[in-house]
Amino acid sequence: MVVARSLTIPNPLVLLPKKDLSRLVQHLMQRYTVVGPVAKGGEHAFSAITDPAQLTLDYVSSLLPPKKVLHQPFEVLFSFHQEQGVLEEREPARGQVLFGVHPCDVHAIEILDKAYGHEYPDPYYVNRRQNTLIVAANCTKVGDNCFCQSMGTGPDLQKGYDLLLTDLGSQILVEIGSPAGEDLLQQVPLQPAPRVMLVEKEKRLDEARRKFKKRLNTSGLKELLEDNFRHPIWDELRQDCLACGSCTMVCPTCFCYNVVDKLDLNLKSGQRQREWDSCMLLEYAQVAMGHNFRKDRDARIKQRIYHKLAYYEPQFGTLGCVGCGRCIGTCVKHIDITDIMARLGGE
Amino acid sequence: MINPFKPARALIRGVQKETYDTTTYTLSFEDARVREEFAFQPGQFNMITLFGIGEAPVSISSDPDEGPTFQHTVRHVGNVTKALARLKVGDAVGVRGAYGTGWPMELLRGRNVLIVAGGIGLAPLRPVITQILRQRRDFGRVELLYGARTPADMLYTPQFPRWQEEIKLYQAVDVVPDGYSWEQRVGVVTTLFGEMESQPADTIVLTCGPEIMMKFVVKDLLTRGFLSDQIYVSLERRMSCGVKKCGKCQIGPKFVCRDGPVFAYAELMGLSEGVLGGVAG
Numbered sequence: 001m002v003v004a005r006s007l008t009i010p011n012p013l014v015l016l017p018k019k020d021l022s023r024l025v026q027h028l029m030q031r032y033t034v035v036g037p038v039a040k041g042g043e044h045a046f047s048a049i050t051d052p053a054q055l056t057l058d059y060v061s062s063l064l065p066p067k068k069v070l071h072q073p074f075e076v077l078f079s080f081h082q083e084q085g086v087l088e089e090r091e092p093a094r095g096q097v098l099f100g101v102h103p104c105d106v107h108a109i110e111i112l113d114k115a116y117g118h119e120y121p122d123p124y125y126v127n128r129r130q131n132t133l134i135v136a137a138n139c140t141k142v143g144d145n146c147f148c149q150s151m152g153t154g155p156d157l158q159k160g161y162d163l164l165l166t167d168l169g170s171q172i173l174v175e176i177g178s179p180a181g182e183d184l185l186q187q188v189p190l191q192p193a194p195r196v197m198l199v200e201k202e203k204r205l206d207e208a209r210r211k212f213k214k215r216l217n218t219s220g221l222k223e224l225l226e227d228n229f230r231h232p233i234w235d236e237l238r239q240d241c242l243a244c245g246s247c248t249m250v251c252p253t254c255f256c257y258n259v260v261d262k263l264d265l266n267l268k269s270g271q272r273q274r275e276w277d278s279c280m281l282l283e284y285a286q287v288a289m290g291h292n293f294r295k296d297r298d299a300r301i302k303q304r305i306y307h308k309l310a311y312y313e314p315q316f317g318t319l320g321c322v323g324c325g326r327c328i329g330t331c332v333k334h335i336d337i338t339d340i341m342a343r344l345g346g347e
Numbered sequence: 348m349i350n351p352f353k354p355a356r357a358l359i360r361g362v363q364k365e366t367y368d369t370t371t372y373t374l375s376f377e378d379a380r381v382r383e384e385f386a387f388q389p390g391q392f393n394m395i396t397l398f399g400i401g402e403a404p405v406s407i408s409s410d411p412d413e414g415p416t417f418q419h420t421v422r423h424v425g426n427v428t429k430a431l432a433r434l435k436v437g438d439a440v441g442v443r444g445a446y447g448t449g450w451p452m453e454l455l456r457g458r459n460v461l462i463v464a465g466g467i468g469l470a471p472l473r474p475v476i477t478q479i480l481r482q483r484r485d486f487g488r489v490e491l492l493y494g495a496r497t498p499a500d501m502l503y504t505p506q507f508p509r510w511q512e513e514i515k516l517y518q519a520v521d522v523v524p525d526g527y528s529w530e531q532r533v534g535v536v537t538t539l540f541g542e543m544e545s546q547p548a549d550t551i552v553l554t555c556g557p558e559i560m561m562k563f564v565v566k567d568l569l570t571r572g573f574l575s576d577q578i579y580v581s582l583e584r585r586m587s588c589g590v591k592k593c594g595k596c597q598i599g600p601k602f603v604c605r606d607g608p609v610f611a612y613a614e615l616m617g618l619s620e621g622v623l624g625g626v627a628g
Contacts, residue, residue: 120590256594288425314600
């Protein structure tokens with residue numbers, strides 16, 4: 001049965017038989033670039049798909065967060081010519097659907113919206129964001145490093161989505177979060193969902209909630225960090241951490257970047273590019289004459305931890321960590337932000 | 348949507364060598380509308396682009412009432428500033444700005460002013476001095492303490508006689524190389540505190556220079572009874588955007604590019620990460 005347009009919020013619940021998921025994706029692909037989790041080398045990576053069969057909702061986390069399609073690892077800001085200045089600006093972004101985004105990553109995108117949207121809005125980010133729809137997926141699986149439950153960002157999602165999927169076994173519960181989301185469902189065979197399905201959803205989420213192995217106590221974080229700026233743990237981490245920057249490269253809320261000019265072979269024209277930068281890297285806080293405000297590794301480790309857990313709040317009104325656990329999983333020295341905070345908290 | 352990252356072309360109208368490694372460039376925007384709309388406060392900075400080399404934040408060193416041209420005094424020590432040294436009158440650079448907080452000009456009006464500058468740190472303070480000279484009677488006692496490494500490193504010396512007609516100038520150098528004569532003080536800039544007349548009462552302090560210098564300036568002034576909200580500092584940090592996006596200039600929750608570069612010292616005191624070497628907690 002085809003659900004008519006009259007299906008409107010606030011009773012936006014429908015059921016999609018799992019076997020029809022590919023029909024929904026196929027339908028989206030006609031109008032949008034669809035970017036979703038695709039199996040890759042034993043892990044999952046958000047990729048633009050060419051076939052609905054490439055997508056899977058059965059994943060725990062992705063190598064890089066879906067942030068990468070909004071705040072790109074490399075990006076050309078504009079072309080220039082030394083005699084003429086800025087030559088061209090970028091074309092408007094094509095519409096895209098981020099598919100199967102987990103609650104932690106949706107929360108992270110909302111944080112990026114604040115970082116890039118406030119005051120002088122970043123036109124590159126904002127343009128892509130305005131042309132992006134989010135089909136989120138609640139988490140019924142929990143990874144070893146996940147602690148979204150502690151951060152209030154999962155395993156389920158309340159807002160920030162156009163559509164929200166919950167895997168109920170043979171069926172997928174679809175919640176509609178926006179008129180644009182409702183529009184995505186046109187011409188897809190759906191059944192209205194009985195309210196009892198919400199009970200089934202809660203049951204599955206409760207199962208997930210019991211599986212968390214990691215936690216982070218968020219009460220009084222700012223004070224705890226302020227009081228422990230000279231705690232011995234920072235010296236231990238200074239010796240342990242390789243300052244490779246991996247933790248920041250996989251972080252869904254990190255927004256820092258560096259800008260470089262690339263000259264063409266004619267040495268006249270070129271492109272101004274930006275690329276992800278990291279507060280963990282030595283050059284990040286270096287100024288002219290070689291002076292470096294965070295020469296020591298412990299200063300850089302503290303910058304990462306303090307920024308996430310103490311400074312985002314006054315800057316953007318939210319914590320800067322969504323508990324996705326990627327920084328823990330990627331660290332070759334197994335440095336774990338939840339362990340650090342537990343130690344500072346005297347646990 | 349306005350693209351804040353897009354520099355506009357500005358032409359070099361004048362090149363004035365200040366010292367062996369420092370030059371003042373007079374610029375004006377090529378586009379008439381950009382030229383008319385451009386305005387700045389003393390203490391603000393522009394992002395200067397040399398296409399193909401890169402972009403760097405540089406404070407504005409000219410008086411805001413001397414438009415439509417503006418000046419940057421540049422020490423040729425980084426990629427962009429070294430490349431700038433090869434340019435001449437008529438050449439173009441990219442400019443966007445003005446960014447950041449300026450010096451608290453309204454607060455200065457009707458009060459005494461103590462300016463403490465070190466080396467190139469005098470550049471962002473020059474517009475404050477020239478603004479004071481324009482309306483000298485609006486301000487109380489004004490003193491400038493200026494320190495540099497050697498006599499050859501002192502900026503704007505030809506303008507000193509004019510300044511000294513209106514304000515008291517004290518000078519110090521760290522070392523006097525052979526062949527230089529120097530009748531002023533030898534020592535760091537804080538050694539001039541013993542000579543100055545400035546007292547804490549009804550005085551605002553503005554300081555800019557190397558961070559290590561500002562650290563000792565603030566420390567010394569606090570022991571002399573100046574309060575942390577009377578002292579304004581201008582900080583240097585790495586910046587790739589100037590508009591609170593690239594993240595690199597952050598100190599605690601502050602973005603130096605936007606919340607600064609001029610801060611009342613009181614704003615910096617509570618930050619966990621020591622600024623100015625964590626002078627006084």
